[in-house]
Amino acid sequence: MPQIFPKKANLLPVLSLIGAGAGGVFAIFFVWYYFSPEYTDVGYMPEQPVPYSHALHVGQVGIDCQYCHSNVESSAHANIPPTQTCMNCHSQIKTDSPKLLPVRESWATDLPVEWINVHMLPDYVHFSHQVHVKNGVGCETCHGRIDQMEVVRQVEPLSMGWCLECHRQPELYLRPNDQVTTMGFVQPADFVERNAQRIIDEQILPPTNCSACHY
Ligand code: HEC
Numbered sequence: 142m143p144q145i146f147p148k149k150a151n152l153l154p155v156l157s158l159i160g161a162g163a164g165g166v167f168a169i170f171f172v173w174y175y176f177s178p179e180y181t182d183v184g185y186m187p188e189q190p191v192p193y194s195h196a197l198h199v200g201q202v203g204i205d206c207q208y209c210h211s212n213v214e215s216s217a218h219a220n221i222p223p224t225q226t227c228m229n230c231h232s233q234i235k236t237d238s239p240k241l242l243p244v245r246e247s248w249a250t251d252l253p254v255e256w257i258n259v260h261m262l263p264d265y266v267h268f269s270h271q272v273h274v275k276n277g278v279g280c281e282t283c284h285g286r287i288d289q290m291e292v293v294r295q296v297e298p299l300s301m302g303w304c305l306e307c308h309r310q311p312e313l314y315l316r317p318n319d320q321v322t323t324m325g326f327v328q329p330a331d332f333v334e335r336n337a338q339r340i341i342d343e344q345i346l347p348p349t350n351c352s353a354c355h356y
Pocket residue numbers: 189193195198199204205206207208209210221222256257258259260261280281284287288292293322324
């Protein structure tokens with residue numbers, strides 16, 4: 142039996158909107174979208190089961206993002222590190238800290254620490270870390286100064302308008318690939334010219350058609 146409603150069923154509301162597109166609904170959507178204050182989750186900052194601080198580990202200890210988020214260049218999802226990664230150090234450092242108790246419990250029981258998602262796109266949006274990170278979009282551009290955050294919070298709206306702002310003018314945002322995880326990146330004076338050249342050389346063309354992000 143083929144599935145009648147495969148998992149793409151959650152696209153139906155979007156598709157019906159697009160279907161109705163010829164007429165008013167489409168226009169209403171755009172008016173609503175571009176003129177209302179952007180719908181955002183900016184500032185969302187859930188409390189985590191362990192008071193893990195990026196400000197300490199990245200800002201002070203100096204650990205690179207990819208030591209923990211090792212999948213960003215190779216997959217759509219950026220992984221949250223497994224307990225093993227924490228224990229590489231915390232089997233020796235702060236071994237009796239009460240703040241690290243859930244980590245030690247996870248290690249002993251083999252059950253993962255239940256980290257809470259901060260950034261979440263709706264299911265009907267297609268997004269990949271790999272393609273962005275490999276084309277010179279810095280973590281900082283989308284996630285802000287993570288190296289200064291005690292608790293991670295969302296700093297950009299992650300709305301459609303926000304995605305498109307960059308997709309229409311990527312030359313204003315790209316940086317050399319070896320600077321992707323740099324925090325506090327300083328733009329050289331000829332930044333935009335260099336990016337414009339790179340965009341031609343490497344044929345970087347972020348999509349603006351609906352089906353690239355919704356399918
Ligand atoms: C020592 C490991 C470690 C390093 C290094 C690290 N992170 Fe994280 N990161 C975590 C853990 C654990 C979480 C989940 C808990 C939290 O949200 O604070 C996390 C969460 C995040 C989140 C939020 C994920 C979500 O749920 O939406 C972002 C964004 C992030 N990190 C970006 C970065 C960036 C950018 C860097 C480098 C500047 C970095 N991290 C370096 C361990 C690390």
